[in-house]
Amino acid sequence: MFYREAGQFKTSYKADQALMPILQDRVGLAVILIIAFAVIPALANDFFLTSIMIPFLVFALAAIGLNILTGYCGQLSLGTGAFMGVGAYAAYKLTSIFPEANVIVMVLISGVFSAAIGAVFGLPSLRIKGLYLAVTTLAAQFFLEWCFIRIPWLYNYNASGAIEVPHREVFGIVASGAEATPLARYFIVLGITTVIALLIANVLRGRIGRSWMMIRDMDIAAELMGIRPLRTKLMAFAVSSYICGVAGAMMVFFWLNAAEPSSYSIRLSFQILFMVILGGLGSLSGAFMGAAFIWILPVILKFVPGLIGIDLAAETIEHATFMIVGALIIFFLIVEPHGFARLWQIAKQKLRVWPFPY
Amino acid sequence: MLYDIFIDPFVQMYDMPDFFLQVLWEGFVAGILYALIALGFVLIFKASGVFNFAQGIMVVFAGLTLVGLNENGVPAYLALILTIGVMGVLAYGVERVVMRPLVNQPDIILLMATIGLTYFLVGFGEFVFGGEPKQMITEQLGLPTGSTAFEIGERGLVILQHIDIAAALIAVLMVAALGIFFNKTRIGRALRAVADDHQAALSVGISLNQIWAIVWFAAGLVALATGIMWGARSDVSFALEIVAFKALPVLILGGFTSIPGAIVGGLIIGFGEKIGELYWGGLVGGGIESWLAYIIALIFLLFRPQGLFGERIIERI
Numbered sequence: 001m002f003y004r005e006a007g008q009f010k011t012s013y014k015a016d017q018a019l020m021p022i023l024q025d026r027v028g029l030a031v032i033l034i035i036a037f038a039v040i041p042a043l044a045n046d047f048f049l050t051s052i053m054i055p056f057l058v059f060a061l062a063a064i065g066l067n068i069l070t071g072y073c074g075q076l077s078l079g080t081g082a083f084m085g086v087g088a089y090a091a092y093k094l095t096s097i098f099p100e101a102n103v104i105v106m107v108l109i110s111g112v113f114s115a116a117i118g119a120v121f122g123l124p125s126l127r128i129k130g131l132y133l134a135v136t137t138l139a140a141q142f143f144l145e146w147c148f149i150r151i152p153w154l155y156n157y158n159a160s161g162a163i164e165v166p167h168r169e170v171f172g173i174v175a176s177g178a179e180a181t182p183l184a185r186y187f188i189v190l191g192i193t194t195v196i197a198l199l200i201a202n203v204l205r206g207r208i209g210r211s212w213m214m215i216r217d218m219d220i221a222a223e224l225m226g227i228r229p230l231r232t233k234l235m236a237f238a239v240s241s242y243i244c245g246v247a248g249a250m251m252v253f254f255w256l257n258a259a260e261p262s263s264y265s266i267r268l269s270f271q272i273l274f275m276v277i278l279g280g281l282g283s284l285s286g287a288f289m290g291a292a293f294i295w296i297l298p299v300i301l302k303f304v305p306g307l308i309g310i311d312l313a314a315e316t317i318e319h320a321t322f323m324i325v326g327a328l329i330i331f332f333l334i335v336e337p338h339g340f341a342r343l344w345q346i347a348k349q350k351l352r353v354w355p356f357p358y
Numbered sequence: 359m360l361y362d363i364f365i366d367p368f369v370q371m372y373d374m375p376d377f378f379l380q381v382l383w384e385g386f387v388a389g390i391l392y393a394l395i396a397l398g399f400v401l402i403f404k405a406s407g408v409f410n411f412a413q414g415i416m417v418v419f420a421g422l423t424l425v426g427l428n429e430n431g432v433p434a435y436l437a438l439i440l441t442i443g444v445m446g447v448l449a450y451g452v453e454r455v456v457m458r459p460l461v462n463q464p465d466i467i468l469l470m471a472t473i474g475l476t477y478f479l480v481g482f483g484e485f486v487f488g489g490e491p492k493q494m495i496t497e498q499l500g501l502p503t504g505s506t507a508f509e510i511g512e513r514g515l516v517i518l519q520h521i522d523i524a525a526a527l528i529a530v531l532m533v534a535a536l537g538i539f540f541n542k543t544r545i546g547r548a549l550r551a552v553a554d555d556h557q558a559a560l561s562v563g564i565s566l567n568q569i570w571a572i573v574w575f576a577a578g579l580v581a582l583a584t585g586i587m588w589g590a591r592s593d594v595s596f597a598l599e600i601v602a603f604k605a606l607p608v609l610i611l612g613g614f615t616s617i618p619g620a621i622v623g624g625l626i627i628g629f630g631e632k633i634g635e636l637y638w639g640g641l642v643g644g645g646i647e648s649w650l651a652y653i654i655a656l657i658f659l660l661f662r663p664q665g666l667f668g669e670r671i672i673e674r675i
Contacts, residue, residue, distance in 0.1 A: 070466075076466060124656060124659065124660060127659070127660060127663050128659050128660075128663050129663075130465065131409050131465060131469070131614070132610050132659060132663065132665075134469075135606045135607065135609070135610050135652070135655070136610075136652070136655070136656045136659060138603065138606060138607075138652055139607075139649060139652030139653055139655070139656045142603075142648050142649035142652055143649040143652070143653070145648070146645060146646065146648050146649055149645070150642070150643045150644075150645060266603070270473060273470070273473075274470070274473070277466070277467070277470045281466075315484075315489065316485070319481045319482075319484045319485040319489075320481065320485065321481070322477050322478070322480050322481025322482075322484070323477075323478050323481030323482050323485065324481075325477055325481075326474045326475065326476070326477030326478030326479070326480075326481060327474070327478055328474075329470065329471070329473070329474030329477065330455070330456055330471050330474040330475065330478070333460065333463075333467055333470055333471050333474065334456075334459040334460060334471075337460075337463050337464075337467045
């Protein structure tokens with residue numbers, strides 16, 4: 001009733017193959033974009049932007065990256081954190097070598113390095129599958145993390161061993177460094193995330209995306225039908241790592257301002273994997289929902305006890321957060337193993353047939 | 359450069375045999391501990407096909423419970439018994455709350471559930487016993503604490519910690535006990551039946567739920583032993599979690615389903631890691647222990663994708 005595609009006739013191939021053939025979807029997306037681009041910047045304060053919206057968008061982008069690999073191509077990876085780190089360190093080196101260049105362009109280019117390294121670590125995927133592959137991606141995680149610590153060239157021989165984001169301006173606006181306003185950062189992050197998400201949405205329904213899904217569903221059958229597994233899998237690794245690399249670079253340039261090797265540890269890999277699984281494997285909107293859940297929930301949990309007047313030590317809250325998040329992860333896996341994206345699908349189906357149950 | 363890589367380390371090994379033996383012993387002890395953690399993984403994977411990521415945290419949790427109880431005035435041996443009880447409750451709870459509703463889900467969902475369990479146990483352990491590192495109650499448990507030095511050659515010296523010897527002995531005993539348990543007892547045979555084929559086991563009247571609870575309990579006991587041994591070498595803290603990640607390359611080296619594989623894999627990784635670190639690590643700035651095990655396992659996998667003792671995966675369309 002509320003969500004009815006009956007009566008929306010397509011009269012051309014173009015209309016039939018549109019990204020969102022249903023009017024309600026288009027309206028919904030437009031509303032979300034208006035909220036993101038106009039309402040939030042107008043109403044939100046700096047705290048909301050820097051500690052909720054910017055990290056949420058960065059994580060959502062990283063989750064999209066991992067979702068391409070795990071959700072669409074079926075290759076389990078635990079090295080996401082390290083690939084994000086590669087992007088961050090590459091962007092850092094690039095802006096120190098070319099201080100005049102546009103920092104947004106540098107962030108986008110840094111993903112290329114991450115893609116190359118991701119493809120190298122994707123090589124074993126032709127021979128190794130499933131959980132075994134997941135463990136080999138841990139090799140990437142620990143090896144790259146070690147590189148970030150042990151190769152001083154990567155962090156410009158800083159005494160602290162951390163990378164600090166320099167002051168950079170884009171078209172006269174401070175884009176990175178400590179002086180950049182949260183609003184400017186928010187717009188940059190939002191812009192990059194939106195553009196990449198839309199691009200990927202189109203790639204996924206084209207030839208490349210469908211060949212990834214064939215590999216995921218049954219690799220041998222895909223091979224028999226003329227998909228070259230090595231090329232397809234490596235491309236999935238490269239595209240996935242590119243996006244993760246860009247997300248990692250944004251994480252340090254537009255959110256944290258400084259990053260240590262431990263920022264890109266295995267814990268980050270798990271966080272991203274949680275977002276993908278809870279959001280729904282093989283769903284772009286799921287990546288956003290998963291990122292919202294995993295990032296925003298602990299922030300809320302941190303503030304709720306204070307708001308309702310219970311005074312707890314910071315440590316206790318942190319421990320309780322761990323417990324609650326762990327328990328909720330298990331709970332959601334039991335209730336809906338296909339993630340929030342599936343819940344949303346069910347809700348849409350209900351709306352479609354309302355007021356009848358089916 | 360080539361000399362440094364290919365000749366110098368071997369010259370050093372020959373020149374200082376005492377140091378080399380010490381390195382080997384360190385590798386052996388580390389390998390035993392990795393093998394013990396891997397053993398817990400294998401037990402659960404064998405019986406339920408669940409890749410139990412929480413095994414590492416179970417080690418910490420067991421050690422922490424033991425020490426925490428002792429700190430609160432419970433005598434050491436009573437604390438040990440109580441901890442065994444806690445691991446039993448944990449096993450039953452996991453079976454009841456996590457595993458049973460997730461029967462028949464794909465591997466990755468089960469893996470995620472155990473990672474969720476990891477988060478929960480980290481939070482719970484810190485919540486109850488506090489997050490700071492704790493001293494293991496080695497002496498109260500009657501474990502040896504001294505060390506013996508052996509003279510090798512003219513001036514060489516190899517030092518063996520008694521606790522390491524005890525760890526190795528306990529590991530051997532545990533593997534032997536598990537072997538007997540799996541091959542000779544009724545429950546052990548039921549376990550193997552479940553491992554081979556869930557449905558066939560169900561159809562001859564084996565209770566899957568009961569078996570899973572037993573397996574998680576067994577894994578909990580292995581975790582407790584590992585926690586005591588590791589805690590005696592360093593402190594009991596959540597840093598141990600990192601050590602648990604070392605068990606993963608051990609697993610893929612040995613194969614996910616093989617108990618001897620876990621032991622052999624653990625020893626290979628233990629020896630390889632220590633020798634690599636001490637003789638070659640200096641060339642690239644040290645600290646290569648953190649990833650060498652993974653690279654060894656990765657190279658190995660390229661030649662034998664199912665691991666040393668793993669079952670060959672046959673693919674058909």
